[in-house]
Amino acid sequence: MNFLAEALVFLGAAIIVVPICKRLGLSAVLGYLAAGVLIGPSGIGLVLEKEEASEVMHFAEIGVVLLLFIIGLELQPRRLWVMRRIVFGLGTAQVVLTSVAITLIATWLLGLAWTPAMLLGFSLALSSTAFVLQLLGERRTLNHPHGRAAFGTLLLQDLAVIPAIAVVNLMGEGDGSESTWVENTLVVLGTLAGLAVVRFSLRPLLRFVASTGIHELFIAAALALVAGAALTMESIGLSMGLGAFAAGMMVADSEYRHQLEADVTPFKSLLLGLFFMAVGMSADLSLLVSAPGLILGLTLALVIVKTVLVFPLALLHGLDARESLRTAIILSQGGEFAFVLLTAAIGVGALTSGTADIAVLVVTLSMASTAGLAALADRLLQSEDTRAYDEIEEPQTPVVIAGFGRVGQIVGRILSMRQIPFTALETSSAQVDFVRKFGNKIYFGDPSDMNLLRTAHIESAKAIVIAVDSDDAAVQIARQVRETCPNTRILARATNRQHELRLREIGVDYVIRETLLSSLELSIELLTTVGMNRSEAEEAVATFRVHDAATLDKQLALYHDEEAFRRSTVDAARELRDLFDEDAKA
Numbered sequence: 341m342n343f344l345a346e347a348l349v350f351l352g353a354a355i356i357v358v359p360i361c362k363r364l365g366l367s368a369v370l371g372y373l374a375a376g377v378l379i380g381p382s383g384i385g386l387v388l389e390k391e392e393a394s395e396v397m398h399f400a401e402i403g404v405v406l407l408l409f410i411i412g413l414e415l416q417p418r419r420l421w422v423m424r425r426i427v428f429g430l431g432t433a434q435v436v437l438t439s440v441a442i443t444l445i446a447t448w449l450l451g452l453a454w455t456p457a458m459l460l461g462f463s464l465a466l467s468s469t470a471f472v473l474q475l476l477g478e479r480r481t482l483n484h485p486h487g488r489a490a491f492g493t494l495l496l497q498d499l500a501v502i503p504a505i506a507v508v509n510l511m512g513e514g515d516g517s518e519s520t521w522v523e524n525t526l527v528v529l530g531t532l533a534g535l536a537v538v539r540f541s542l543r544p545l546l547r548f549v550a551s552t553g554i555h556e557l558f559i560a561a562a563l564a565l566v567a568g569a570a571l572t573m574e575s576i577g578l579s580m581g582l583g584a585f586a587a588g589m590m591v592a593d594s595e596y597r598h599q600l601e602a603d604v605t606p607f608k609s610l611l612l613g614l615f616f617m618a619v620g621m622s623a624d625l626s627l628l629v630s631a632p633g634l635i636l637g638l639t640l641a642l643v644i645v646k647t648v649l650v651f652p653l654a655l656l657h658g659l660d661a662r663e664s665l666r667t668a669i670i671l672s673q674g675g676e677f678a679f680v681l682l683t684a685a686i687g688v689g690a691l692t693s694g695t696a697d698i699a700v701l702v703v704t705l706s707m708a709s710t711a712g713l714a715a716l717a718d719r720l721l722q723s724e725d726t727r728a729y730d731e732i733e734e735p736q737t738p739v740v741i742a743g744f745g746r747v748g749q750i751v752g753r754i755l756s757m758r759q760i761p762f763t764a765l766e767t768s769s770a771q772v773d774f775v776r777k778f779g780n781k782i783y784f785g786d787p788s789d790m791n792l793l794r795t796a797h798i799e800s801a802k803a804i805v806i807a808v809d810s811d812d813a814a815v816q817i818a819r820q821v822r823e824t825c826p827n828t829r830i831l832a833r834a835t836n837r838q839h840e841l842r843l844r845e846i847g848v849d850y851v852i853r854e855t856l857l858s859s860l861e862l863s864i865e866l867l868t869t870v871g872m873n874r875s876e877a878e879e880a881v882a883t884f885r886v887h888d889a890a891t892l893d894k895q896l897a898l899y900h901d902e903e904a905f906r907r908s909t910v911d912a913a914r915e916l917r918d919l920f921d922e923d924a925k926a
Contacts, residue, residue, distance in 0.1 A: 376620020396618040403611025408581040412588020431496025438465035468675035486666035539590040673710040674703030736797040742787035743808035806832040
């Protein structure tokens with residue numbers, strides 16, 4: 341099969357399988373793995389030879405190299421310092437204890453020698469950075485306590501991979517004598533020192549390239565930086581990833597960090613997808629058919645061991661039981677760096693291909709299980725909260741705040757400054773506990789439950805502020821309060837234009853879109869930056885706001901009619917443009 345035909349096979353498989361997996365609620369990483377399995381020897385056999393899959397993986401490892409470069413870009417000292425307790429506490433404990441546990445299991449129960457057992461132990465202790473971060477992003481939980489804990493742990497794991505790859509590569513060099521190890525260590529330290537010297541010339545070089553104004557030239561410079569550092573490390577027998585990571589660290593504090601990351605990310609994402617497809621192609625599903633008990637048992641053992649170890653560690657680092665369980669489950673799978681380490685271990689003869697094949701299949705299956713386990717945990721923890729709703733002991737207050745997140749907290753702080761009492765309700769127990777640490781009075785309960793609102797004296801309250809995260813919950817609260825408490829004024833935060841229309845249709849007294857005011861203020865500053873004086877900028881934005889409010893009034897009666905709503909949006913944009921043209925002529 342020629343190059344273009346192979347490229348078409350890979351692109352076609354990704355285009356078909358990955359969107360299907362996304363529609364099923366699965367991660368894109370699983371989609372790439374499934375696409376690889378489909379076209380590989382275990383699937384329909386468009387790629388018949390395992391050697392072809394290995395060649396593709398070797399090429400696609402550039403994606404891992406670029407991932408390490410981006411990790412290096414993000415690794416600024418101040419960021420590490422802020423997260424030091426999670427990164428160096430929870431992260432280090434997770435890697436060490438899980439590595440030791442898996443090593444002992446592989447030695448005592450599976451009968452492996454110490455060297456391959458330790459390699460397996462460390463490789464399987466790692467979780468999938470790409471998989472977990474994407475899963476957290478899809479669930480919008482990266483800023484939750486378990487999301488921050490998982491990110492810090494993954495950061496430590498990524499750091500630990502660098503010396504691990506170097507050690508594996510050193511295993512295949514020389515006769516293993518002490519003098520050889522000392523010589524190799526000196527070569528490595530000398531190379532790193534050389535790269536540190538080169539670091540001081542990088543910023544002027546990047547500034548020179550950026551001054552040309554040719555964007556593709558800057559992209560070429562970014563790729564050349566990664567390739568140069570990677571090849572430098574490979575030339576002394578170490579991992580290309582180590583060089584890429586060092587290159588990222590060298591420019592992490594430069595003004596070009598964000599541009600470098602933006603330029604490299606598309607290449608990284610595409611090649612990482614190819615890497616996962618190559619992993620799927622390499623997965624020997626015949627092992628699952630011939631020894632299903634062994635493979636499924638090892639997969640279950642891996643998930644259980646990592647979950648059981650991470651859960652108490654998360655508790656010790658300040659997370660509650662629910663967030664600790666979520667952290668443990670989200671980190672329970674094997675990771676992409678296991679594939680890199682196992683491949684390197686085979687190359688130096690430290691691990692047999694048979695053992696590595698089983699490990700690759702176990703890691704792949706553990707990845708496939710994580711999304712389902714995380715969804716199951718969320719459902720169980722949300723539907724069966726072991727913690728009862730708080731008894732509201734607050735006397736009648738003039739204000740009830742439904743949802744005490746970003747918006748609710750600001751409203752509450754302003755009311756407190758004016759010594760106006762309020763009753764705050766929040767459905768997330770983790771958020772309740774977090775806010776209470778700072779001395780805030782808040783009740784754990786579901787504000788969409790009308791019985792709870794009655795215990796909060798909603799009938800006699802002057803106003804309710806609706807600031808919950810869920811659009812549907814906000815609409816439900818507004819509808820119930822409007823129907824049962826006609827004298828209570830309803831003020832609500834809307835997440836978008838459609839949400840605002842839904843709330844206004846119910847009869848909410850005041851609705852504000854969460855990004856409207858900040859967008860208007862930003863626009864004023866932008867107009868002054870491009871040459872307009874301040875008063876003209878403020879007048880233009882005020883005109884836009886009045887016109888936008890009038891447009892919403894018109895659209896309120898027809899937003900259920902999709903075609904009519906679309907026409908009204910187009911007409912409103914034309915009217916606003918004509919209005920600005922008339923002002924300009926005047």
